[in-house]
Amino acid sequence: MNCYETLFVIKPTLTDEETAAQIAKIKEVVAKNGGELLATDDMGMRKLAYPVQKNDRGYYTVLFYKAEGTLISELERNLKINEDVIKFLTVKYTNTKEMAQFNKLVDAANKSVEKTEAPVATEAPTETEATTEA
């Protein structure tokens, strides 16, 4: 099992629900192929430094996970096919120093989620229920 980090950018034209659905879809790919998702970092809508496929903005998400190397090719294949994903980058953390940093990043991401989750928690379940019903 190796430690990986994948950053991907979703098109700004999608609605909030659609972006959430896309992120869930990608997480599912990680889960299905035996990946262990440690943390997610929502960087949110940001301005891109240069236009990508004529988009000036994008929705950034970072996934931190542990997985076998075979997952990466499958995940990247999915990201390439997906037309709503305009950019992605996978980074592998190998040696001990990088691993220490990886754990730090995971902790930081988890902490920031906990902070934001308190007010959001009431909204999040209702959204998921709505999607399952539909």
Add this chain to the structure above:
Amino acid sequence: MAERRKFKKRFCKYCEQKVEFIDYKDLASLKFSLSERFKIMPRRLTGNCKRHQELVTVAIKRARQTALIPYIVDRKNVVENPFEIIK
């Protein structure tokens, strides 16, 4: 001969802070090694040590790939405050 070099003795900023790894998403730490046109500053100007310069270079190149910082800033799309954008 009589004139001596007037440069200040440079030291590595990252060594001083004992940085082990530079994250490409942390733009604040990359900013130091970027020129105002988002070029990678050479070691002789920043005073970075070789090890940290290599880390910074990789981080900057990754940030460029993910559209966090631009590859070039040219006259065609002038930005007023380039560092304001990449907060």
